[in-house]
Amino acid sequence: METLGADLETMRRVPLAPEHVDAICAIGGDKFYPAGSIVMDIGEAMDRFVYVIEGEVEVVNPYTDERMFESTLGPTQFLGEIGFLSGSTNYLKMRAHVDTRVIEAPREGVLDLMSRVPELSDHLITVFAARRRKQFEHGNAAVKVIGADRDGAVQAVERFLSRNRIPFQSYDLDRDTSEQDDACASLPAVPAVVLGADTLLDDPTPRKVAQYLGLDLDICSRRTYDLVIVGGGPAGVAAAVYAGSEGIAALVVEDMAVGGQAGTSSRIENYMGFPTGISGADLTWRGQVQAMKFGTRFVMPRRVEGLTRRSDGTYCVTLDGGDELCARALLVATGVQYRRLPLPNLERLEGAGVFYSATDMEARFCLRTDAVVIGGGNSAGQAAMYLSRAAGHVHLVVRSGSLAESMSSYLSQRLEADPRITIHYRAEVTALHGEDWLEAVTLTSAEGEQRIDTRAMFIMIGAAPNTGWLSGIADIDSKGFVLTGAAAGVGDDYVTTAPGIFAVGDVRAGSVKRVASAVGEGSVVVSRIWQYLEETRTPN
8 A cells, every 4th residue: 555755765765956955055054063963953933944065964852862762864864854844843863873974955036946847846745745654654753742541631632743744752651661761751640741852841732743743833924815715625635736826825624634524534445546455544634735835825724604705705704713814715615524422421431442434543442352343434434444454343334234335345344254353234323332431332224232341442424524613604405515507596616605715525415525636626627716716916
């Protein structure tokens, strides 16, 4: 299956072309770092490009102050990873191993070079993406999560980090302390989030962590854009890519994780171009990198709570916390969310055995226990297949008598043939059991009631659009989906009843609920947005 970024261990270290180095030197300056001095520290903004001329730069363990990896960065190599594109926080402590001379160039200048020199852009992004992948997989990070297995708030932070491909280290409270490393030995014995080497985050939330990592509004130098895209699922990310490539100043606002509902899919096999499959998170992560390369920015986790229109036609969205962003055009790409079941104790057990996504993070709770997946669509089927690798057994609960109408044929055939999966047709979960964590569910069908012992239940049913924030400015149907095209009484498919507001993806009434169609809509709508911006542009 396709994964994010190339493998840094096998990738050849190809120096930048001489003309690219000359271009960087032209906008940068010489800097000398004596042996032992810090070149870039954890928590520091990646606001400069550092190219090594002489010497060596090493990654340092912040707890022992010793070298973390055998390899170093030497002449013809450069520092940084994919966060450089957005100017987010550096996750590693970098030190001059010997006297070192570098060229340091401002981030904005290098981004401008990348936009004009595709060969330079390709080289830098390939290395940056590989480094992010290595950090994510090895957990060499500036954030440590302790006790996600016991605390819902800490688990929410871990889910945010995991789904956004942000490097972090996770420690369960019941970990084996006999073989703990230097970092682990200094961690608190209670649920907590630690930033950097020793900063304990009070009342941890995804937004507080995002602010530390440079993913919130602080990275934005402006508050008015050509286009604000609300929602970072496949449709929103595709629009972000094409808007950036067309020179439209765009900002994406996402309330949890880039990828949306599709980002929780562990394996998508019917998306063109990936014959061995790709996870939804990796697919949209690649798109996010492309969009950032073209200048589009992403802000998360921020939720849009209101919308107003000024007399000049500009739209302003109000975010949670009261911040305001304005744009000449607005794209609604908020997708849908899984519906909640009307079950007693559901809210109390959410995050404590009841989940709405099936990724690596949640899969660990299925070890040596049965897992229950509720739903009959592709997302539920993909989750059941993925979880069957870790769980003792997977129970797929489907309200209808067949999967034919709601699931791709290749997937339903695999589920029916897999001995590790039992499909319960015309059945529903009617009760949850457990106090601090889910212990069992009651399954009700025509055959009666059955108790299934489980510590992990995954709800993947229905589609509830998030459109209340539109404040009546653009029309929605009785179910909350945005009306566009003929349904809205307008000619273009993705135009709403409000001038300058467009809608794509699952949130649009009548849309096809597939990743490929969402990507297609997000790509196509940009040409119409560009036309609208040109038609309404104020003459100088």
